[in-house]
Amino acid sequence: MYSVRQVILLSNSRLTQRALATSLKKLMNELPLNKITVKHIVTDCQLNRKTFYYHFQDIYDLLGWIYQTEAVDAIAGDHSYYTWTNGFLKIFEYIQENRAFCLNTLHSLGRSHLDSYLYAVANPLIMGVVQELSCGMQVAEEDKRFLANFYTLAFTGLVIQWLLEGMKEPPDSIVRKLSKLLEGHFERALLRYEHSPNTKLLP
Numbered sequence: 001m002y003s004v005r006q007v008i009l010l011s012n013s014r015l016t017q018r019a020l021a022t023s024l025k026k027l028m029n030e031l032p033l034n035k036i037t038v039k040h041i042v043t044d045c046q047l048n049r050k051t052f053y054y055h056f057q058d059i060y061d062l063l064g065w066i067y068q069t070e071a072v073d074a075i076a077g078d079h080s081y082y083t084w085t086n087g088f089l090k091i092f093e094y095i096q097e098n099r100a101f102c103l104n105t106l107h108s109l110g111r112s113h114l115d116s117y118l119y120a121v122a123n124p125l126i127m128g129v130v131q132e133l134s135c136g137m138q139v140a141e142e143d144k145r146f147l148a149n150f151y152t153l154a155f156t157g158l159v160i161q162w163l164l165e166g167m168k169e170p171p172d173s174i175v176r177k178l179s180k181l182l183e184g185h186f187e188r189a190l191l192r193y194e195h196s197p198n199t200k201l202l203p
Contacts, residue, residue, distance in 0.1 A: 017055050019045040021066045024059065029100045033059070033108035063110050066101075067117035070094065085179050087125040091118070091159065092171030099167065106163055118156040126151045134190050143193040151182075 023044040027036050036059060042052050056062040071094045093100045105114045127148040134144060155178075162169065 013055070016047070017052060017065065019047065020055065020062055021069075024062055025066065025098070025101050028104040031102050033063075033110050058112055060113060063105065063113045064116070067113060068120070070098075071117060072120050084125045085175050087121070088155070088178060089171055089175045091121050092162075092174060094157070095192050096162065096167060096171060103163060106160070115156065115160075118159055119152055123148060123152040124140045126155070129186055130190070131188050137154060137190055137194045139190055140194045144190075147186075147189055147193070 021039060024036065027040055027044060031040075038049055038052050038059065041062075042049055052062075056065065071091070089203070102114060105111065120146045127144070130148050132146050158174070158178075162174065
């Protein structure tokens with residue numbers, strides 16, 4: 001149980017992190033990520049370097065925090081067979097709403113953070129579906145993880161390509177296509193693993 005003082009400190013810390021994040025996103029609308037310095041960020045939000053380094057190791061640490069808090073945490077409740085399409089739609093919509101920020105990340109040394117974000121949000125969604133559908137089946141956890149990883153990498157590649165091509169297709173259109181493509185596919189793949197426990201077959 002937190003004391004009142006601890007709650008206030010946590011709240012203040014969160015506000016400071018949010019201020020730093022807002023400044024970085026604002027600057028990334030104007031400058032390539034590799035041209036932005038800690039000085040730029042703290043000057044923009046009227047804080048000091050010591051405050052920045054109290055909360056983050058470097059700019060890339062702040063970048064990762066933004067993706068985690070703004071996007072990964074936002075879809076925490078969409079990890080089931082009936083809600084995974086909602087989760088995917090939220091991913092596309094977040095990127096659409098933060099276009100300059102995500103494109104800047106993609107075309108910089110921060111690319112790994114975008115890749116990590118996409119994997120971090122997509123894998124639990126898909127793994128949730130796999131776990132739900134495999135209930136009652138004799139499928140090894142290793143095979144479930146392999147299956148979820150396969151589809152996650154396919155999805156992240158799709159999103160990156162969508163970004164590189166200018167995000168022309170509407171997110172809801174892409175998600176509808178994904179839903180149609182994957183409908184029944186998870187079950188068939190799991191059945192193949194169940195019937196061939198010693199064989200690593202691609203779905």
